[in-house]
Amino acid sequence: MPPKKKTKKTPKKKTTGKENDLEEKYRCSVLDIAVLQDHILSRQYKTMQTELTSKVKRLEKEASQLKEELLCQEELSKEQQKREQVEQEKDAIIVDLQHKLDNLETDYEKILIETLDSLTSQLSVARRGWEDKSTVLHQNYKELLTEFGLNALDI
Template identity: 45%
Template sequence: MPPKKKGKGKAKKGKKKKSGEGNELEEKYRRSTLDVTVLKEHLVLRRDVARQAQACSQELQTRLSTLEHKLGAEREDRRDINADLTRQYKTMQTEMGVKVHQLEIEVSKLQQQLTLCQEALQRERESGEQMVLEKDATITELQGKIDNMETDYEKILHDTLDSLLSRLAEKRLHWQDESTELQLEHKERLLDFGLNPLDI
């Protein structure tokens, strides 16, 4: 019979174990329910965080897209500006090259004209100096001729005056003789008429 007792004792122990296990199960269930609730709350929080993150991500994506669009537009504008500036620079460079070439041609022409003018001026100076020398020689020659003519004229004038004086002296003597003869004739005629020539 003792084995029966043993059996009974085991049965009692088994009931105790079952009630202890039930409590543990309930505790585990409560814990599990609590864990599930906590996990659900975590999930809700994470879902909210994920939604906020997704909203932020979409906003950032939109901003990034806008910024990329702006950046692309600015790059395009910069390319256009660079192309326009390059074109303007090349145009200005071409125009400047043309102007420089024209100015070089003009400078060359002006230098040629200056050279020709300097040569013409040199010829004119030499010609002027030659003319001055020729004029000086002519003036010297003419002055010598004038001096010779003056000497000749003086000589002719002196000879003429001497001749005139001698002729005047001869004529004077001649007229004095004639005058004396006329006076004598008139005296005689006055005396013939009975007049005294001294009274007249």
């Protein structure tokens, strides 16, 4: 605000009444102008202060919202990282278990093949033994039949 203009009082010269009246009107006009200018500056100051206050409040509110949004984004980012880490750990466990399952499958396949091979060879040995026994038994029965005078081929 500009300072108010001060009017100096000077001793009055003897002039005519008309000049005094005109000078008095001029002084009043200058004083009125100064008061009006001061009033205008006061209003402008109050208006600017109100506008700045509302702008500060709006910016503070926006800043708090942005801080809250930033915190939410950081929390979301942390949660996403945790989720990705858990998924990676799960994937690693799944791969490990799949590998173990494949190994077990291969081991069981080997065991089954070995067992079947062993069973086949045991059956072959048993078959040979049965064939030998049956051959001996047939031979004995043939001999008995021939002792009784029967032909084994007729029976």
